[in-house]
Amino acid sequence: MKPIIGVTVDKIRGDSYNYQKLNECNLKALTDSGAIPIMLPITGDDALIGDYLNIVDGLYFSGGNDIDPLTFGEDPIKEIGAIDYSRDEFEIKLFRKAASKNMPILGICRGAQVINAAAGGTLYQDIYAQKEGVNGHSPNFSSGGYAHHKVKIIKDSKLYNILQNDKLNINSFHHQAVKDVAEGYKVTAYAEDGIIEAIESVNHSFVIGVQWHPELMFERYSMFLKIFEALVNACLKKNIEK
Numbered sequence: 001m002k003p004i005i006g007v008t009v010d011k012i013r014g015d016s017y018n019y020q021k022l023n024e025c026n027l028k029a030l031t032d033s034g035a036i037p038i039m040l041p042i043t044g045d046d047a048l049i050g051d052y053l054n055i056v057d058g059l060y061f062s063g064g065n066d067i068d069p070l071t072f073g074e075d076p077i078k079e080i081g082a083i084d085y086s087r088d089e090f091e092i093k094l095f096r097k098a099a100s101k102n103m104p105i106l107g108i109c110r111g112a113q114v115i116n117a118a119a120g121g122t123l124y125q126d127i128y129a130q131k132e133g134v135n136g137h138s139p140n141f142s143s144g145g146y147a148h149h150k151v152k153i154i155k156d157s158k159l160y161n162i163l164q165n166d167k168l169n170i171n172s173f174h175h176q177a178v179k180d181v182a183e184g185y186k187v188t189a190y191a192e193d194g195i196i197e198a199i200e201s202v203n204h205s206f207v208i209g210v211q212w213h214p215e216l217m218f219e220r221y222s223m224f225l226k227i228f229e230a231l232v233n234a235c236l237k238k239n240i241e242k
């Protein structure tokens, strides 16, 4: 049986309706890795979140907007971007409940930030305003799949074991980033300017967050599919143990 991966979605408002949506490359990366992805509608209902977790084998926290700084105890600075409070509330509840069950979890970009904030860490609300000497992490024009900057992968990490490479060129579409890493987590990749580009849990079997977008890169650079395959394998392993 293929593992079922619950995928978080974005909310947009247009033509007077609200839509919940996701760039299909996220779904393609998961299906190409042997998973059945299902999109999880945003909810604050704890019982429904519990129901979601009863039908999925793993979770994928997708990219998206800024995270409410009150989540990590800060007032917003003026550089903060768009916030969807309902999505933040949902994803933080979902993450905490899933992590307490040791469910395999992958977070991409905002998803990596959600993992860190939900686990008790903090974020830069805006790296350009809050950290000196920062390089470019958010090009104005890009088709997505091309590399934008370098990262160094820390060798003693699950991420290194997955990618088998300590130097990579990756894409970058973020102005927020992990600041203080949550207790029980460690940094597994840095950009040249010191910006944290990946984290993982020390205590869980598979909780990994990456700041870049492998779902936009894997069709051009197949090695990035390994990150999704690792999530799928972690789910398969967990199901065998059950």
Ligand SMILES: [Mn+2]
Binding pocket: 137, 149, 171, 172, 173, 174, 191, 195, 197, 211
């Ligand atoms: Mn970056």
